[in-house]
Amino acid sequence: MSTVTVGQAPAAPVTAPAPVTMAAALNQALADALAADDRVVVFGEDVGTLGGVFRVTDGLAARFGDQRVFDTPLAEAGIAGTAIGMAMAGLVPVIEMQFDAFAYPAFEQVTSHLAKLRNRTRGKLALPVVVRVPYGGGIGGVEHHSDSSEAYYTHTAGLRVVAPGTPGDAYRLLRQAITCPDPVIFLEPKRRYWSRETTGLALSGPPIDRAMLRRPGKDVTLIAYGAMVATALEAAEAATGEGWDVEVIDLRSLSPVDDQTLTESVRRTGRAVVVHEASGFAGYGAEIAARLTEECFFHLEAPVLRVTGLDIPYPPPHLEQYHLPSTDRILDAIARLAWE
Amino acid sequence: MTTVAHPTPVDSSGLLPSEAPLQLIDQDGRPGGNPGSLALPAPEMLLELHRRMVLGRQVDVQCTALTKQGRLAVYPSSRGQDACEVGAVLALRDQDWLFPTYRDTVAILTRGVPAEQALTLLRGDWHCGYDPYQYRVAPQCTPLATSALHAVGLAHGARLRGQDVVALTLLGDGATSEGDTHEALNFAAVWHAPAVFLVQNNGYAISVPLSKQTAAPTLAAKGIGYGIPSLLVDGNDAAAVYAAVRAAVQRAAAGGGPTLIEALTYRIEAHTNADDATRYRNADEVQAWLARDPIARLEAYLRARSLLSDVDVTAVADEAAQLAADVRERMNADVTVDPAELFEHVYARPTAALERQRAALLEELELEAEAGR
Numbered sequence: 001m002s003t004v005t006v007g008q009a010p011a012a013p014v015t016a017p018a019p020v021t022m023a024a025a026l027n028q029a030l031a032d033a034l035a036a037d038d039r040v041v042v043f044g045e046d047v048g049t050l051g052g053v054f055r056v057t058d059g060l061a062a063r064f065g066d067q068r069v070f071d072t073p074l075a076e077a078g079i080a081g082t083a084i085g086m087a088m089a090g091l092v093p094v095i096e097m098q099f100d101a102f103a104y105p106a107f108e109q110v111t112s113h114l115a116k117l118r119n120r121t122r123g124k125l126a127l128p129v130v131v132r133v134p135y136g137g138g139i140g141g142v143e144h145h146s147d148s149s150e151a152y153y154t155h156t157a158g159l160r161v162v163a164p165g166t167p168g169d170a171y172r173l174l175r176q177a178i179t180c181p182d183p184v185i186f187l188e189p190k191r192r193y194w195s196r197e198t199t200g201l202a203l204s205g206p207p208i209d210r211a212m213l214r215r216p217g218k219d220v221t222l223i224a225y226g227a228m229v230a231t232a233l234e235a236a237e238a239a240t241g242e243g244w245d246v247e248v249i250d251l252r253s254l255s256p257v258d259d260q261t262l263t264e265s266v267r268r269t270g271r272a273v274v275v276h277e278a279s280g281f282a283g284y285g286a287e288i289a290a291r292l293t294e295e296c297f298f299h300l301e302a303p304v305l306r307v308t309g310l311d312i313p314y315p316p317p318h319l320e321q322y323h324l325p326s327t328d329r330i331l332d333a334i335a336r337l338a339w340e
Numbered sequence: 341m342t343t344v345a346h347p348t349p350v351d352s353s354g355l356l357p358s359e360a361p362l363q364l365i366d367q368d369g370r371p372g373g374n375p376g377s378l379a380l381p382a383p384e385m386l387l388e389l390h391r392r393m394v395l396g397r398q399v400d401v402q403c404t405a406l407t408k409q410g411r412l413a414v415y416p417s418s419r420g421q422d423a424c425e426v427g428a429v430l431a432l433r434d435q436d437w438l439f440p441t442y443r444d445t446v447a448i449l450t451r452g453v454p455a456e457q458a459l460t461l462l463r464g465d466w467h468c469g470y471d472p473y474q475y476r477v478a479p480q481c482t483p484l485a486t487s488a489l490h491a492v493g494l495a496h497g498a499r500l501r502g503q504d505v506v507a508l509t510l511l512g513d514g515a516t517s518e519g520d521t522h523e524a525l526n527f528a529a530v531w532h533a534p535a536v537f538l539v540q541n542n543g544y545a546i547s548v549p550l551s552k553q554t555a556a557p558t559l560a561a562k563g564i565g566y567g568i569p570s571l572l573v574d575g576n577d578a579a580a581v582y583a584a585v586r587a588a589v590q591r592a593a594a595g596g597g598p599t600l601i602e603a604l605t606y607r608i609e610a611h612t613n614a615d616d617a618t619r620y621r622n623a624d625e626v627q628a629w630l631a632r633d634p635i636a637r638l639e640a641y642l643r644a645r646s647l648l649s650d651v652d653v654t655a656v657a658d659e660a661a662q663l664a665a666d667v668r669e670r671m672n673a674d675v676t677v678d679p680a681e682l683f684e685h686v687y688a689r690p691t692a693a694l695e696r697q698r699a700a701l702l703e704e705l706e707l708e709a710e711a712g713r
Contacts, residue, residue: 041500067500071531078489078523085493088478090501105519112483113490120467120479123685157686181688209691256691 015201023193025167026056026132028201029174030094037092040178042069044079044096044132053098053101054134054193080106080131087127090193094178100135101144107152113184116160128183130177135163136227136277138191138324140317147314148278153185161254162208163187165229168199169212174251176208179266179332184208187254189227211258213265217247220271220334223288225251228275228302228325235330244334254284261287268299271337275325280308283324302338357560361604364579367632369640372574375508377580383647389430389578390638391656393422395562396446398633398660399455403445403462407613411671413464416443418575420608424510424636425541426450426582430506431589439478439509440489443540443607447510451477455667462510465675476491484515487526488537495592496533506534506592509587514545516559524599525566534592536585537600538577542607547620560602567598575603576634606632679705 015028015205028217033040040055042064048071051058061069076097083093097103102112110131117125137146153161160182164170172187177184206212214229215236224232229250247265251257266272272292274285286304292304307325315323363372364380381389393637396418397440404417418425425446429438432451440447448458453470460469461480468479478494481487491507515521516539528535539559543550556562563570573580581603588599606629610617617626644647683690683698690698 041497073523073526075523075526077520078527081489081520081523082487082493082496082527085490085495085507086473086497086500087493088490089494089497089503089505091497108483109486109489109520112418113486117479118687119685121472121685122468124468124471124473125479126688159685255689256693259692340681 001048016170017198017200018222019196019198020167020201021194021196022164022170022188023054023056023211025201026170026174027058027060027186029171029178029226030057030060030262031063033094033175033178034060035210035337037171037178039090039092040068040093040094041086041091042322043072043083043095045072045074045098047071054190056132056188056193057096063301070216076103076110080109081131083131086110086125087129088125092128092178094130094132097131097133100133100139100147100149103131103133103149105279108132110153110159110185111156115156118182119158119210121311124184126181127183128178129179130174130186132186134190134193136189136191137314137320138227138277142317146320148276148309150187150254150276150278151282153286154284156181157253160208161182161187162252163189163226164188165192165214165224165226165250166199167195167197168201169205169250169252170203172203172205173208175203178209187226188209191227192230195230201331206252209253209256209258210290211252211261212245213261214249214250215248217245217269219245219269220337221247221249221262221265221269221271222275222330223249223251224275225254226243226277228277231325231327232275232330235327235334239331239334242326242331242335246334257288258289258293259295266292266296267299270299271334272296272300273307273330273333273337274304275307277324279311280306281311283308302305305333305336307333351523352564354566355564355567355569357558357563357570357602361572362580362584363572363574363577364583365577365633365637365641367576367637369637370645371579372580376571378580378587380575381579381582381586385430385582386579386638386642389423389426389582390635390642391659392426392450393578393635393638394656395660395663396426396450397422398664399667400446400447403459404609404613404666406668406671407572412459412462414612414614415445415462416612417607417609418443420542420634421542421605422446423540423578423581423638424603424605425574427578428508428510428538428585431582431585433506433589433593435476435503435505436589436691437478437491437494437505437506437507438474441484441487441510441511441512441515442480442482444480444510448477448480451475451607453477455548456670458493459667459671463671463675465677468646469501471472475692485518485520487659489520489527492524492528492531492533492535494529495528495535499534504593505587506536507509508536508538508589511537511539512545513539513541513543513550513559515539517545517553521540525598526594527561528598529562529568532595532597534595535598536592537598538581538586539600539602541602542605544607544611544621546611546615558602562599563600566612568598570600570602572602572604575605576632576637577641578638595618612683
């Protein structure tokens, strides 16, 4: 590497509004981060020559060279563990776990080391590592290719966990994750990789730990993240037919969670439904429901409800439609919210 | 970019360790019978190895005593492994990194970390008590083998940044069964990383003997499976450990890639003060290894060559006694801990939720204080 850029990335590159997929937005974010800071390195299984099985790293090895974007042996603990060492050496690693369930071999490295080394060393060792994890179902994948593993990570102090819901935010959030001094688990909703949004790609917008109001409404707050943001927005649109004015919040950051935006909204609407693909039992939505109950109890018209995946191992492709939250299930939940 | 799906087979005979451990000084203090390609360190280094082992031994014995007085929460002794602890560390250059385990307090002290910082983890007032960057010493690793991957990443990362840094990982025989050891060896080999792995084979993983740990002829032999050259050395011969690690460091720094070294040694004490070693090994075995003491061996060698006199031995012993007394004094000082610090260092800045929890804890403590508890 020739020069090393330390500190702030240059001013945000703003692309003109155009239809862009989430995969392309993530690719652009990686390219811009690699260009902005020579310490950034991207590695994992198949991310080099192939450009990743989802093509999120397409063309990066050719553009930035195999010292900065490279394939590794097929071993997830090895990828995460060496990323920790590279961060200790002053690099900013962005690593890819090929699929959610294939990230489990790296679990010890992530939870016992990546999450804790800053704490263990009283702040002496900072690990600005981004762990990209394509997660979730809805792509017709065979077993172990569709897990929603966010609760494993959100339960671990020291990790930040984020999940973008749209292409534009995928760009922003990944750039923010790469400049963040904390380790970030970056959950990419793989069923939305190819969905398009007409948007410019820009860094400006809410900081990494703030939620976004995706749709204002006054009757009920739908809380979603990742792939479920689009589903929640569809449900909100459909709900107008029933006379419900639905607000949709895109959490973006699962940990830490933006309590302020959530409580402000729910105190206003008095009703809330949390939506996620992951199983409900001891899932992420339970934490949100508990926090809202603690903070908004006297404003609530009805119990906080959850619309989640079933409490089952992720089903085979021909059965996943019965597992995944649908707009109908969200509308059913809204209907149960003690309307006059 | 050129890629080769199936590389041409290369001659792998040079990767295998010797059948007998390499030795520069035998257990009676005579020149070792199997030096291999190892070069005997200069007299000044032999004297330093002796001095550091004596200092380390005394502190190690002191630490075991401190557990009995409740001043350390736990102490995993490295008594008997002194040659590995000292030889490996003295072989490092200033810019190199050490990745130690929980049993390597003496190695950390030898690297220059002050005792009260090195013993923070085992005293229990925080986890890692020293600045890793100041001494180029990673936090002591209590999960086995996980740090081997950190070492490979640091070594490779430093090289990507154009820096001349070699990373030495200390492992035990038990750790060689962990997946992370194998991933680390493989990554290091594929990346040609400037990394050195020293396995201190002390015969037991807590109570489990090597025979239940592996069916390999030696642990060093595992290197060939990754394309890593390996050495088998007498781990109670400080000169051999130093020479082997030194050669591996030089080779790595010159772009020669990683080396795996197995050092045959023995843990004289139990796993920790909380362990009862009589449940899994007999006294005869310990006695036999006491006769192979690494300090006595080097001392005999140096005395026979008039490199060390009675006066010198007494001077080193006095220095060690003073050091141990100093450690005892520091460890007997009462520890102050700050509950508010629990919320620091979780993230770069405490989250709003952590700030609330800190305020709640401080309020709780204030109320307790007011209530006179």
